[in-house]
Amino acid sequence: MNLYLFCLSSPSGYVPSTQALSFLRLSSARLCLWLALSLSASLYADTTVAIVNPGEATHPFERKTLRAAFGMTLQSWPDGQPLTIFVFRDENPLHQQFCRTVLGVLPYSLRRNWDRLLFSGGGQAPIVVNNVHEMLQRVATTPGAIGYLNKESVDESVSIIEIAQ
Amino acid sequence: MNRYRSLKLRSKCALGISTGIMLAACAYASDTDWQMHGALTQGVIYTSDNNFYGNSDDNASLKFTEIDFNASARLRPNLRAAGQVLYRHTGSQSEGGSVDYAFLDYQFFTDPSFISGIRGGRFKVPIGLYNETRDVAFTRPSIYMPQSAYPDTARDLELSSDGALVYGELFTNKAGQWTAEFGVGQPRIDEKTVRSVFGFLPGDISNVSGHTSTVGRLLYQSSGGEWQASFSRSDVRVDYRQALAPMLSTDIEIKLVYWLASLQYSLDQWIFTGEYGQIDARLNSNLFEQGFHPQAYYLQATRRLDAQWSIYTRWDNLYWDRHDHSGNDYAALTGRKAYANFAHDYNLGVRFDVNSNAMISAEYHYIEGTAWLSPADNSALNNAAKYWQMLALEFSYRF
Numbered sequence: 001m002n003l004y005l006f007c008l009s010s011p012s013g014y015v016p017s018t019q020a021l022s023f024l025r026l027s028s029a030r031l032c033l034w035l036a037l038s039l040s041a042s043l044y045a046d047t048t049v050a051i052v053n054p055g056e057a058t059h060p061f062e063r064k065t066l067r068a069a070f071g072m073t074l075q076s077w078p079d080g081q082p083l084t085i086f087v088f089r090d091e092n093p094l095h096q097q098f099c100r101t102v103l104g105v106l107p108y109s110l111r112r113n114w115d116r117l118l119f120s121g122g123g124q125a126p127i128v129v130n131n132v133h134e135m136l137q138r139v140a141t142t143p144g145a146i147g148y149l150n151k152e153s154v155d156e157s158v159s160i161i162e163i164a165q
Numbered sequence: 166m167n168r169y170r171s172l173k174l175r176s177k178c179a180l181g182i183s184t185g186i187m188l189a190a191c192a193y194a195s196d197t198d199w200q201m202h203g204a205l206t207q208g209v210i211y212t213s214d215n216n217f218y219g220n221s222d223d224n225a226s227l228k229f230t231e232i233d234f235n236a237s238a239r240l241r242p243n244l245r246a247a248g249q250v251l252y253r254h255t256g257s258q259s260e261g262g263s264v265d266y267a268f269l270d271y272q273f274f275t276d277p278s279f280i281s282g283i284r285g286g287r288f289k290v291p292i293g294l295y296n297e298t299r300d301v302a303f304t305r306p307s308i309y310m311p312q313s314a315y316p317d318t319a320r321d322l323e324l325s326s327d328g329a330l331v332y333g334e335l336f337t338n339k340a341g342q343w344t345a346e347f348g349v350g351q352p353r354i355d356e357k358t359v360r361s362v363f364g365f366l367p368g369d370i371s372n373v374s375g376h377t378s379t380v381g382r383l384l385y386q387s388s389g390g391e392w393q394a395s396f397s398r399s400d401v402r403v404d405y406r407q408a409l410a411p412m413l414s415t416d417i418e419i420k421l422v423y424w425l426a427s428l429q430y431s432l433d434q435w436i437f438t439g440e441y442g443q444i445d446a447r448l449n450s451n452l453f454e455q456g457f458h459p460q461a462y463y464l465q466a467t468r469r470l471d472a473q474w475s476i477y478t479r480w481d482n483l484y485w486d487r488h489d490h491s492g493n494d495y496a497a498l499t500g501r502k503a504y505a506n507f508a509h510d511y512n513l514g515v516r517f518d519v520n521s522n523a524m525i526s527a528e529y530h531y532i533e534g535t536a537w538l539s540p541a542d543n544s545a546l547n548n549a550a551k552y553w554q555m556l557a558l559e560f561s562y563r564f
Contacts, residue, residue: 109390121247
Protein backbone atom coordinates (compact mmCIF):
# COMPACT_ATOMS: atom_id res chain seq x y z
CA MET A 1 0.00 0.00 0.00
CA ASN A 2 2.85 2.29 0.77
CA LEU A 3 4.25 1.56 -2.62
CA TYR A 4 0.95 2.43 -4.21
CA LEU A 5 0.76 5.71 -2.31
CA PHE A 6 4.27 6.45 -3.34
CA CYS A 7 3.35 5.99 -6.98
CA LEU A 8 0.39 8.35 -6.74
CA SER A 9 2.23 10.98 -4.79
CA SER A 10 5.52 10.68 -6.63
CA PRO A 11 7.00 13.95 -7.81
CA SER A 12 6.44 12.73 -11.35
CA GLY A 13 2.95 14.04 -10.67
CA TYR A 14 1.23 12.86 -13.80
CA VAL A 15 -0.79 9.70 -13.24
CA PRO A 16 -3.30 9.17 -16.05
CA SER A 17 -6.77 8.69 -14.71
CA THR A 18 -7.35 5.65 -16.90
CA GLN A 19 -4.43 3.96 -15.19
CA ALA A 20 -6.02 4.67 -11.83
CA LEU A 21 -9.31 3.20 -13.06
CA SER A 22 -7.76 0.08 -14.51
CA PHE A 23 -6.02 -0.40 -11.15
CA LEU A 24 -9.40 -1.37 -9.69
CA ARG A 25 -9.75 -4.19 -12.18
CA LEU A 26 -6.30 -5.70 -11.76
CA SER A 27 -5.73 -9.06 -10.16
CA SER A 28 -3.27 -9.16 -7.27
CA ALA A 29 -0.50 -10.73 -9.36
CA ARG A 30 -0.85 -8.11 -12.03
CA LEU A 31 -1.15 -5.49 -9.32
CA CYS A 32 2.32 -6.32 -8.06
CA LEU A 33 3.69 -6.13 -11.57
CA TRP A 34 1.94 -2.83 -12.14
CA LEU A 35 3.28 -1.42 -8.88
CA ALA A 36 6.78 -2.48 -9.79
CA LEU A 37 6.48 -0.95 -13.25
CA SER A 38 4.98 2.28 -11.93
CA LEU A 39 7.70 2.55 -9.33
CA SER A 40 10.44 2.02 -11.86
CA ALA A 41 8.73 4.46 -14.22
CA SER A 42 8.66 7.03 -11.42
CA LEU A 43 12.30 6.51 -10.61
CA TYR A 44 13.20 6.66 -14.28
CA ALA A 45 11.05 9.75 -14.68
CA ASP A 46 12.74 11.54 -11.83
CA THR A 47 16.00 11.35 -13.67
CA THR A 48 14.84 13.29 -16.74
CA VAL A 49 16.26 16.77 -16.50
CA ALA A 50 16.21 19.96 -18.52
CA ILE A 51 19.66 21.05 -19.61
CA VAL A 52 20.97 24.41 -20.69
CA ASN A 53 24.00 25.86 -22.43
CA PRO A 54 26.45 26.77 -19.63
CA GLY A 55 26.75 30.30 -21.00
CA GLU A 56 23.27 31.04 -19.70
CA ALA A 57 22.38 31.76 -16.10
CA THR A 58 21.73 28.62 -14.10
CA HIS A 59 19.47 30.30 -11.57
CA PRO A 60 16.36 28.25 -10.70
CA PHE A 61 13.72 28.18 -13.40
CA GLU A 62 10.03 28.29 -12.67
CA ARG A 63 7.98 25.59 -14.36
CA LYS A 64 5.86 28.19 -16.21
CA THR A 65 8.98 29.61 -17.87
CA LEU A 66 10.21 26.19 -18.94
CA ARG A 67 6.73 25.43 -20.32
CA ALA A 68 6.69 28.71 -22.25
CA ALA A 69 10.16 27.98 -23.62
CA PHE A 70 9.27 24.45 -24.76
CA GLY A 71 5.88 25.74 -25.93
CA MET A 72 7.94 27.89 -28.36
CA THR A 73 6.19 31.08 -27.27
CA LEU A 74 9.05 32.48 -25.17
CA GLN A 75 11.67 33.23 -27.80
CA SER A 76 14.50 34.96 -25.94
CA TRP A 77 16.20 35.12 -22.57
CA PRO A 78 15.71 38.18 -20.36
CA ASP A 79 19.24 39.29 -21.34
CA GLY A 80 18.23 39.29 -25.02
CA GLN A 81 19.98 36.05 -25.98
CA PRO A 82 17.79 34.06 -28.38
CA LEU A 83 16.35 30.84 -26.97
CA THR A 84 16.90 27.69 -29.00
CA ILE A 85 15.01 24.54 -28.09
CA PHE A 86 16.27 21.02 -28.83
CA VAL A 87 14.01 17.98 -28.53
CA PHE A 88 13.86 14.32 -29.51
CA ARG A 89 11.13 13.09 -31.85
CA ASP A 90 7.57 13.05 -30.50
CA GLU A 91 7.46 9.25 -30.17
CA ASN A 92 10.76 9.03 -28.24
CA PRO A 93 10.05 7.72 -24.68
CA LEU A 94 12.42 10.27 -23.20
CA HIS A 95 10.45 13.08 -24.88
CA GLN A 96 7.21 11.65 -23.51
CA GLN A 97 8.73 11.38 -20.04
CA PHE A 98 10.09 14.89 -20.15
CA CYS A 99 6.72 16.35 -21.21
CA ARG A 100 4.79 14.53 -18.53
CA THR A 101 7.13 14.66 -15.57
CA VAL A 102 9.20 17.81 -15.97
CA LEU A 103 6.92 20.12 -17.97
CA GLY A 104 3.71 18.49 -16.73
CA VAL A 105 1.95 18.71 -20.10
CA LEU A 106 0.33 16.17 -22.41
CA PRO A 107 2.89 15.47 -25.17
CA TYR A 108 0.33 15.76 -27.96
CA SER A 109 -0.96 19.09 -26.66
CA LEU A 110 2.59 20.42 -26.97
CA ARG A 111 2.67 19.18 -30.57
CA ARG A 112 -0.75 20.80 -31.19
CA ASN A 113 0.62 24.17 -30.05
CA TRP A 114 3.80 23.81 -32.10
CA ASP A 115 1.79 23.09 -35.24
CA ARG A 116 -0.53 26.04 -34.64
CA LEU A 117 2.48 28.35 -34.33
CA LEU A 118 4.40 26.74 -37.17
CA PHE A 119 1.64 26.99 -39.78
CA SER A 120 0.33 30.43 -38.78
CA GLY A 121 3.76 32.04 -38.53
CA GLY A 122 3.36 32.59 -34.78
CA GLY A 123 6.59 30.81 -33.94
CA GLN A 124 9.18 28.27 -34.95
CA ALA A 125 9.35 24.54 -34.33
CA PRO A 126 11.92 23.15 -31.89
CA ILE A 127 15.00 21.57 -33.46
CA VAL A 128 14.86 17.77 -33.47
CA VAL A 129 18.00 15.83 -32.58
CA ASN A 130 18.44 12.11 -33.10
CA ASN A 131 20.48 10.85 -30.15
CA VAL A 132 21.96 11.67 -26.76
CA HIS A 133 25.32 12.61 -28.22
CA GLU A 134 23.75 15.09 -30.62
CA MET A 135 21.60 16.56 -27.83
CA LEU A 136 24.63 17.15 -25.63
CA GLN A 137 26.70 18.52 -28.44
CA ARG A 138 24.05 20.93 -29.79
CA VAL A 139 23.07 22.29 -26.37
CA ALA A 140 26.71 22.67 -25.37
CA THR A 141 27.66 24.58 -28.51
CA THR A 142 24.54 26.71 -29.14
CA PRO A 143 24.38 29.86 -26.99
CA GLY A 144 21.02 30.16 -25.25
CA ALA A 145 20.10 26.53 -25.95
CA ILE A 146 17.82 24.36 -23.81
CA GLY A 147 17.21 20.62 -24.14
CA TYR A 148 16.66 17.62 -21.91
CA LEU A 149 18.30 14.29 -21.10
CA ASN A 150 18.45 11.44 -18.66
CA LYS A 151 20.45 12.65 -15.68
CA GLU A 152 23.02 9.86 -16.18
CA SER A 153 23.77 11.06 -19.71
CA VAL A 154 24.55 14.63 -18.65
CA ASP A 155 28.21 15.64 -18.61
CA GLU A 156 30.04 18.84 -17.67
CA SER A 157 29.56 20.40 -21.12
CA VAL A 158 26.02 21.50 -20.16
CA SER A 159 24.25 22.65 -16.99
CA ILE A 160 21.15 21.14 -15.40
CA ILE A 161 18.16 23.45 -14.97
CA GLU A 162 16.87 23.48 -11.43
CA ILE A 163 13.14 23.93 -11.23
CA ALA A 164 11.97 26.16 -8.39
CA GLN A 165 9.12 24.52 -6.47
CA MET B 166 -13.56 42.51 -62.25
CA ASN B 167 -10.88 45.20 -62.03
CA ARG B 168 -10.98 45.00 -58.30
CA TYR B 169 -10.43 41.24 -58.46
CA ARG B 170 -7.46 41.74 -60.76
CA SER B 171 -5.97 44.33 -58.45
CA LEU B 172 -6.44 41.91 -55.58
CA LYS B 173 -4.53 39.29 -57.56
CA LEU B 174 -1.86 41.82 -58.45
CA ARG B 175 -1.56 42.81 -54.81
CA SER B 176 -1.14 39.14 -53.91
CA LYS B 177 1.62 38.80 -56.50
CA CYS B 178 3.41 41.88 -55.15
CA ALA B 179 3.10 40.53 -51.61
CA LEU B 180 4.44 37.18 -52.83
CA GLY B 181 7.44 38.88 -54.41
CA ILE B 182 8.14 41.03 -51.38
CA SER B 183 7.79 38.18 -48.91
CA THR B 184 10.02 35.91 -51.01
CA GLY B 185 12.58 38.70 -51.08
CA ILE B 186 12.41 39.15 -47.31
CA MET B 187 12.77 35.39 -46.82
CA LEU B 188 15.77 35.06 -49.12
CA ALA B 189 17.49 38.06 -47.56
CA ALA B 190 16.72 36.70 -44.12
CA CYS B 191 18.04 33.23 -44.97
CA ALA B 192 21.26 34.69 -46.30
CA TYR B 193 21.97 36.33 -42.95
CA ALA B 194 20.65 33.72 -40.57
CA SER B 195 22.28 30.57 -39.21
CA ASP B 196 20.56 27.17 -39.21
CA THR B 197 19.11 27.61 -35.73
CA ASP B 198 17.53 30.88 -36.81
CA TRP B 199 15.58 29.99 -39.93
CA GLN B 200 13.26 27.18 -40.81
CA MET B 201 11.23 25.98 -43.74
CA HIS B 202 8.23 23.70 -43.48
CA GLY B 203 5.31 22.69 -45.59
CA ALA B 204 2.54 20.22 -46.22
CA LEU B 205 0.90 18.51 -49.17
CA THR B 206 -2.61 17.14 -49.02
CA GLN B 207 -4.72 15.25 -51.52
CA GLY B 208 -8.28 14.25 -50.85
CA VAL B 209 -11.03 12.31 -52.58
CA ILE B 210 -14.72 13.13 -52.10
CA TYR B 211 -17.65 10.94 -53.14
CA THR B 212 -21.24 12.02 -52.46
CA SER B 213 -24.59 10.29 -52.95
CA ASP B 214 -26.08 13.62 -54.11
CA ASN B 215 -24.97 17.25 -54.41
CA ASN B 216 -21.42 18.41 -55.07
CA PHE B 217 -18.75 19.14 -52.49
CA TYR B 218 -15.17 20.03 -53.50
CA GLY B 219 -15.81 19.46 -57.18
CA ASN B 220 -18.11 17.20 -59.16
CA SER B 221 -18.58 14.58 -56.44
CA ASP B 222 -22.20 13.52 -57.08
CA ASP B 223 -21.90 9.74 -57.69
CA ASN B 224 -18.36 10.41 -58.71
CA ALA B 225 -14.97 10.46 -57.00
CA SER B 226 -13.80 14.06 -57.07
CA LEU B 227 -10.06 14.60 -56.77
CA LYS B 228 -10.43 18.36 -56.76
CA PHE B 229 -9.19 18.64 -53.21
CA THR B 230 -5.55 19.59 -53.14
CA GLU B 231 -3.61 21.77 -50.72
CA ILE B 232 0.07 22.59 -50.90
CA ASP B 233 1.66 25.01 -48.51
CA PHE B 234 5.19 26.08 -47.95
CA ASN B 235 6.37 28.37 -45.18
CA ALA B 236 9.54 29.91 -43.87
CA SER B 237 10.42 31.74 -40.72
CA ALA B 238 13.64 33.57 -39.93
CA ARG B 239 14.86 35.09 -36.69
CA LEU B 240 16.52 38.33 -37.76
CA ARG B 241 17.20 39.53 -34.22
CA PRO B 242 16.44 37.83 -30.88
CA ASN B 243 13.12 39.71 -30.79
CA LEU B 244 12.45 40.19 -34.52
CA ARG B 245 11.19 37.47 -36.83
CA ALA B 246 10.01 37.33 -40.43
CA ALA B 247 7.46 34.67 -41.39
CA GLY B 248 5.61 33.86 -44.58
CA GLN B 249 3.59 31.12 -46.21
CA VAL B 250 2.43 30.51 -49.75
CA LEU B 251 -0.59 28.33 -50.25
CA TYR B 252 -2.02 26.59 -53.30
CA ARG B 253 -5.52 25.34 -52.70
CA HIS B 254 -8.00 23.66 -54.99
CA THR B 255 -11.37 22.72 -53.54
CA GLY B 256 -13.74 22.29 -56.45
CA SER B 257 -14.85 25.45 -58.20
CA GLN B 258 -15.10 27.39 -54.96
CA SER B 259 -11.40 27.93 -54.59
CA GLU B 260 -8.48 27.37 -56.93
CA GLY B 261 -5.14 29.09 -57.04
CA GLY B 262 -2.07 30.17 -55.18
CA SER B 263 -1.72 33.06 -52.79
CA VAL B 264 0.39 34.48 -50.03
CA ASP B 265 -1.36 33.13 -46.97
CA TYR B 266 0.63 35.27 -44.56
CA ALA B 267 3.77 37.39 -44.64
CA PHE B 268 4.73 39.57 -41.71
CA LEU B 269 7.40 40.85 -39.38
CA ASP B 270 6.93 39.92 -35.73
CA TYR B 271 8.53 42.24 -33.19
CA GLN B 272 8.44 41.21 -29.53
CA PHE B 273 8.79 44.45 -27.63
CA PHE B 274 8.46 42.90 -24.18
CA THR B 275 9.95 39.62 -22.99
CA ASP B 276 9.91 38.42 -19.43
CA PRO B 277 9.81 34.89 -17.95
CA SER B 278 6.11 35.48 -17.14
CA PHE B 279 4.90 37.68 -19.96
CA ILE B 280 5.62 38.44 -23.59
CA SER B 281 4.08 41.01 -25.88
CA GLY B 282 4.61 41.89 -29.50
CA ILE B 283 3.22 43.12 -32.79
CA ARG B 284 2.90 41.52 -36.24
CA GLY B 285 2.80 43.83 -39.22
CA GLY B 286 1.96 42.68 -42.74
CA ARG B 287 -0.46 39.95 -43.73
CA PHE B 288 -1.45 38.04 -40.60
CA LYS B 289 -3.68 35.01 -40.03
CA VAL B 290 -7.04 35.85 -38.47
CA PRO B 291 -7.21 34.23 -35.02
CA ILE B 292 -10.72 32.82 -34.57
CA GLY B 293 -11.63 29.82 -32.46
CA LEU B 294 -9.35 26.82 -32.04
CA TYR B 295 -8.62 26.16 -35.71
CA ASN B 296 -9.07 29.10 -38.06
CA GLU B 297 -5.41 30.09 -38.41
CA THR B 298 -4.40 26.64 -39.62
CA ARG B 299 -7.64 25.58 -41.33
CA ASP B 300 -5.79 24.79 -44.57
CA VAL B 301 -3.29 22.41 -42.97
CA ALA B 302 -4.63 18.86 -42.82
CA PHE B 303 -2.51 17.79 -39.83
CA THR B 304 -4.00 20.47 -37.62
CA ARG B 305 -7.65 20.02 -38.65
CA PRO B 306 -9.98 18.01 -36.42
CA SER B 307 -11.24 16.10 -39.49
CA ILE B 308 -10.83 15.94 -43.28
CA TYR B 309 -12.73 19.16 -43.84
CA MET B 310 -13.44 21.81 -41.22
CA PRO B 311 -16.76 21.73 -39.37
CA GLN B 312 -18.79 23.74 -41.87
CA SER B 313 -20.90 25.43 -39.21
CA ALA B 314 -18.22 27.42 -37.44
CA TYR B 315 -15.72 27.38 -40.33
CA PRO B 316 -17.74 27.29 -43.59
CA ASP B 317 -15.62 26.99 -46.72
CA THR B 318 -18.01 29.26 -48.59
CA ALA B 319 -17.20 32.14 -46.20
CA ARG B 320 -13.56 31.15 -45.69
CA ASP B 321 -12.05 34.28 -47.29
CA LEU B 322 -13.92 36.61 -44.95
CA GLU B 323 -11.78 35.46 -42.02
CA LEU B 324 -8.66 34.03 -43.65
CA SER B 325 -5.89 36.56 -43.40
CA SER B 326 -5.79 40.30 -43.20
CA ASP B 327 -3.39 43.05 -44.32
CA GLY B 328 -2.62 45.21 -41.32
CA ALA B 329 -1.26 44.68 -37.83
CA LEU B 330 -1.93 42.41 -34.88
CA VAL B 331 -0.78 42.98 -31.30
CA TYR B 332 -0.54 40.10 -28.83
CA GLY B 333 0.29 39.41 -25.23
CA GLU B 334 0.87 36.08 -23.47
CA LEU B 335 0.87 35.54 -19.75
CA PHE B 336 2.44 32.39 -18.24
CA THR B 337 1.53 31.19 -14.77
CA ASN B 338 2.58 28.13 -12.76
CA LYS B 339 -0.88 26.95 -11.78
CA ALA B 340 -3.38 29.12 -13.65
CA GLY B 341 -2.33 28.19 -17.17
CA GLN B 342 -1.35 30.33 -20.11
CA TRP B 343 -3.42 33.30 -21.30
CA THR B 344 -3.14 34.79 -24.78
CA ALA B 345 -4.83 37.95 -25.98
CA GLU B 346 -4.69 39.09 -29.61
CA PHE B 347 -6.15 42.08 -31.37
CA GLY B 348 -5.79 42.74 -35.09
CA VAL B 349 -6.79 45.52 -37.46
CA GLY B 350 -6.57 45.05 -41.20
CA GLN B 351 -8.13 44.70 -44.57
CA PRO B 352 -9.62 41.24 -45.32
CA ARG B 353 -8.78 39.48 -48.60
CA ILE B 354 -12.09 38.91 -50.26
CA ASP B 355 -13.32 38.41 -53.80
CA GLU B 356 -16.55 38.16 -55.83
CA LYS B 357 -16.85 34.41 -55.33
CA THR B 358 -17.03 34.66 -51.55
CA VAL B 359 -19.55 37.50 -51.65
CA ARG B 360 -21.67 35.49 -54.09
CA SER B 361 -21.49 32.36 -51.89
CA VAL B 362 -22.43 34.14 -48.71
CA PHE B 363 -24.68 37.00 -49.80
CA GLY B 364 -25.60 36.01 -53.33
CA PHE B 365 -29.35 36.01 -52.84
CA LEU B 366 -29.83 38.49 -55.69
CA PRO B 367 -29.45 37.17 -59.23
CA GLY B 368 -27.38 39.95 -60.83
CA ASP B 369 -23.62 40.31 -61.21
CA ILE B 370 -21.39 41.26 -58.31
CA SER B 371 -18.44 43.54 -58.92
CA ASN B 372 -16.07 46.04 -57.28
CA VAL B 373 -15.69 43.94 -54.14
CA SER B 374 -13.39 45.55 -51.62
CA GLY B 375 -12.56 44.77 -48.01
CA HIS B 376 -12.39 47.64 -45.55
CA THR B 377 -10.78 48.12 -42.18
CA SER B 378 -11.90 45.18 -40.08
CA THR B 379 -10.99 44.02 -36.57
CA VAL B 380 -10.50 40.69 -34.81
CA GLY B 381 -9.83 39.82 -31.19
CA ARG B 382 -9.32 36.56 -29.35
CA LEU B 383 -8.74 35.60 -25.76
CA LEU B 384 -7.34 32.08 -25.41
CA TYR B 385 -6.80 30.16 -22.18
CA GLN B 386 -4.82 26.93 -21.90
CA SER B 387 -4.54 25.08 -18.62
CA SER B 388 -1.03 24.34 -17.37
CA GLY B 389 -1.04 20.72 -18.47
CA GLY B 390 -2.76 21.44 -21.80
CA GLU B 391 -5.95 19.59 -20.75
CA TRP B 392 -8.27 22.58 -21.14
CA GLN B 393 -8.42 25.09 -23.95
CA ALA B 394 -11.04 27.80 -23.99
CA SER B 395 -11.32 30.80 -26.22
CA PHE B 396 -13.59 33.64 -27.13
CA SER B 397 -13.17 35.35 -30.49
CA ARG B 398 -14.95 38.24 -32.12
CA SER B 399 -14.42 39.65 -35.57
CA ASP B 400 -15.98 42.65 -37.25
CA VAL B 401 -15.63 42.54 -41.05
CA ARG B 402 -16.49 45.36 -43.47
CA VAL B 403 -16.90 44.76 -47.18
CA ASP B 404 -18.55 46.70 -49.98
CA TYR B 405 -19.44 45.78 -53.53
CA ARG B 406 -21.66 46.71 -56.47
CA GLN B 407 -24.71 44.57 -57.18
CA ALA B 408 -26.31 44.65 -60.63
CA LEU B 409 -30.08 44.35 -60.31
CA ALA B 410 -31.13 44.79 -63.93
CA PRO B 411 -29.52 46.11 -67.11
CA MET B 412 -28.48 49.71 -66.40
CA LEU B 413 -29.49 49.39 -62.73
CA SER B 414 -27.02 48.61 -59.99
CA THR B 415 -26.56 49.54 -56.38
CA ASP B 416 -23.63 49.82 -53.98
CA ILE B 417 -23.93 47.52 -50.99
CA GLU B 418 -22.07 47.81 -47.73
CA ILE B 419 -21.73 44.76 -45.46
CA LYS B 420 -21.00 44.89 -41.77
CA LEU B 421 -20.54 41.41 -40.34
CA VAL B 422 -19.91 40.60 -36.70
CA TYR B 423 -18.95 37.02 -35.84
CA TRP B 424 -18.30 35.73 -32.36
CA LEU B 425 -17.23 32.23 -31.48
CA ALA B 426 -16.88 30.56 -28.08
CA SER B 427 -14.72 27.42 -27.92
CA LEU B 428 -14.01 24.79 -25.34
CA GLN B 429 -11.80 21.71 -25.56
CA TYR B 430 -10.96 19.10 -22.94
CA SER B 431 -8.11 16.71 -23.65
CA LEU B 432 -7.18 13.54 -21.82
CA ASP B 433 -4.56 10.97 -22.65
CA GLN B 434 -7.01 9.09 -24.84
CA TRP B 435 -9.95 11.42 -25.37
CA ILE B 436 -10.47 14.89 -26.82
CA PHE B 437 -13.84 16.61 -26.46
CA THR B 438 -14.44 19.78 -28.45
CA GLY B 439 -17.36 22.16 -28.72
CA GLU B 440 -17.66 25.52 -30.43
CA TYR B 441 -20.65 27.84 -30.62
CA GLY B 442 -20.88 30.94 -32.79
CA GLN B 443 -23.27 33.57 -34.04
CA ILE B 444 -23.13 36.02 -36.91
CA ASP B 445 -24.98 39.28 -37.25
CA ALA B 446 -24.58 40.73 -40.71
CA ARG B 447 -26.24 43.80 -42.19
CA LEU B 448 -26.34 44.71 -45.85
CA ASN B 449 -27.04 48.36 -46.58
CA SER B 450 -27.68 50.00 -49.89
CA ASN B 451 -29.63 53.06 -50.96
CA LEU B 452 -32.36 50.71 -52.25
CA PHE B 453 -32.76 48.17 -49.46
CA GLU B 454 -31.53 46.84 -46.14
CA GLN B 455 -31.16 43.21 -45.21
CA GLY B 456 -30.09 41.46 -42.02
CA PHE B 457 -28.57 37.96 -41.60
CA HIS B 458 -28.42 36.10 -38.30
CA PRO B 459 -26.69 32.72 -38.70
CA GLN B 460 -25.96 30.33 -35.84
CA ALA B 461 -23.31 27.62 -35.76
CA TYR B 462 -22.30 24.93 -33.30
CA TYR B 463 -20.74 21.50 -33.18
CA LEU B 464 -19.63 18.87 -30.70
CA GLN B 465 -16.83 16.45 -31.47
CA ALA B 466 -15.39 13.51 -29.55
CA THR B 467 -12.06 12.02 -30.57
CA ARG B 468 -10.72 8.79 -29.13
CA ARG B 469 -6.99 8.23 -29.43
CA LEU B 470 -6.56 4.46 -29.65
CA ASP B 471 -2.78 4.59 -29.64
CA ALA B 472 -0.01 6.82 -30.92
CA GLN B 473 -1.11 6.19 -34.52
CA TRP B 474 -4.84 5.45 -34.63
CA SER B 475 -7.70 7.69 -33.65
CA ILE B 476 -11.43 7.66 -34.32
CA TYR B 477 -13.84 10.55 -34.03
CA THR B 478 -17.45 11.55 -34.35
CA ARG B 479 -19.05 14.97 -34.76
CA TRP B 480 -22.46 16.56 -34.71
CA ASP B 481 -22.34 19.79 -36.68
CA ASN B 482 -25.15 22.31 -37.13
CA LEU B 483 -25.52 25.46 -39.18
CA TYR B 484 -28.57 27.71 -39.47
CA TRP B 485 -28.46 30.70 -41.80
CA ASP B 486 -31.18 32.26 -39.64
CA ARG B 487 -31.22 31.43 -35.93
CA HIS B 488 -34.79 32.78 -35.66
CA ASP B 489 -35.97 30.39 -38.38
CA HIS B 490 -34.51 26.94 -37.66
CA SER B 491 -37.03 25.12 -39.85
CA GLY B 492 -36.32 27.40 -42.81
CA ASN B 493 -40.08 27.80 -43.41
CA ASP B 494 -40.03 31.61 -43.23
CA TYR B 495 -37.13 31.63 -45.67
CA ALA B 496 -38.99 29.29 -48.04
CA ALA B 497 -42.15 31.41 -47.89
CA LEU B 498 -40.21 34.60 -48.55
CA THR B 499 -37.93 33.39 -51.33
CA GLY B 500 -39.72 30.43 -52.88
CA ARG B 501 -36.59 28.33 -52.29
CA LYS B 502 -36.30 25.11 -50.32
CA ALA B 503 -36.56 25.43 -46.54
CA TYR B 504 -33.65 23.01 -46.07
CA ALA B 505 -31.33 25.35 -47.95
CA ASN B 506 -31.36 27.41 -44.76
CA PHE B 507 -29.82 24.78 -42.45
CA ALA B 508 -27.48 21.78 -42.40
CA HIS B 509 -26.93 18.97 -39.88
CA ASP B 510 -23.81 16.95 -40.53
CA TYR B 511 -23.26 13.67 -38.63
CA ASN B 512 -19.81 12.31 -39.12
CA LEU B 513 -17.67 9.26 -38.26
CA GLY B 514 -13.98 9.26 -39.04
CA VAL B 515 -10.73 7.42 -38.57
CA ARG B 516 -7.20 8.77 -38.78
CA PHE B 517 -3.96 6.86 -39.06
CA ASP B 518 -0.69 8.69 -38.47
CA VAL B 519 1.81 6.61 -40.44
CA ASN B 520 4.62 8.53 -38.76
CA SER B 521 5.11 12.13 -37.70
CA ASN B 522 5.27 13.21 -41.36
CA ALA B 523 2.43 11.32 -43.00
CA MET B 524 -1.19 10.58 -42.24
CA ILE B 525 -4.27 9.07 -43.86
CA SER B 526 -7.86 9.57 -42.82
CA ALA B 527 -11.29 8.41 -43.94
CA GLU B 528 -14.75 9.71 -43.07
CA TYR B 529 -18.42 9.02 -43.55
CA HIS B 530 -20.97 11.85 -43.38
CA TYR B 531 -24.73 11.82 -43.25
CA ILE B 532 -26.08 15.29 -43.97
CA GLU B 533 -29.52 16.84 -43.80
CA GLY B 534 -29.84 20.23 -45.45
CA THR B 535 -27.77 22.16 -47.95
CA ALA B 536 -26.87 25.39 -46.11
CA TRP B 537 -23.12 25.18 -46.67
CA LEU B 538 -23.10 23.87 -50.25
CA SER B 539 -21.15 26.10 -52.58
CA PRO B 540 -23.10 27.70 -55.45
CA ALA B 541 -19.89 27.50 -57.49
CA ASP B 542 -20.03 23.68 -57.38
CA ASN B 543 -23.82 23.34 -57.44
CA SER B 544 -25.26 25.26 -60.36
CA ALA B 545 -28.78 24.07 -59.54
CA LEU B 546 -28.59 24.71 -55.83
CA ASN B 547 -32.35 25.01 -55.45
CA ASN B 548 -32.75 21.43 -56.67
CA ALA B 549 -30.13 20.03 -54.32
CA ALA B 550 -31.09 16.89 -52.36
CA LYS B 551 -32.14 17.39 -48.73
CA TYR B 552 -30.62 14.15 -47.40
CA TRP B 553 -27.22 13.18 -48.73
CA GLN B 554 -24.16 11.20 -47.75
CA MET B 555 -20.47 11.59 -48.25
CA LEU B 556 -17.33 9.48 -48.19
CA ALA B 557 -14.06 11.36 -47.86
CA LEU B 558 -10.47 10.17 -47.97
CA GLU B 559 -7.36 12.21 -47.37
CA PHE B 560 -3.63 11.73 -47.48
CA SER B 561 -1.25 14.34 -46.14
CA TYR B 562 2.50 14.67 -45.96
CA ARG B 563 4.38 17.33 -44.02
CA PHE B 564 7.99 18.29 -43.66
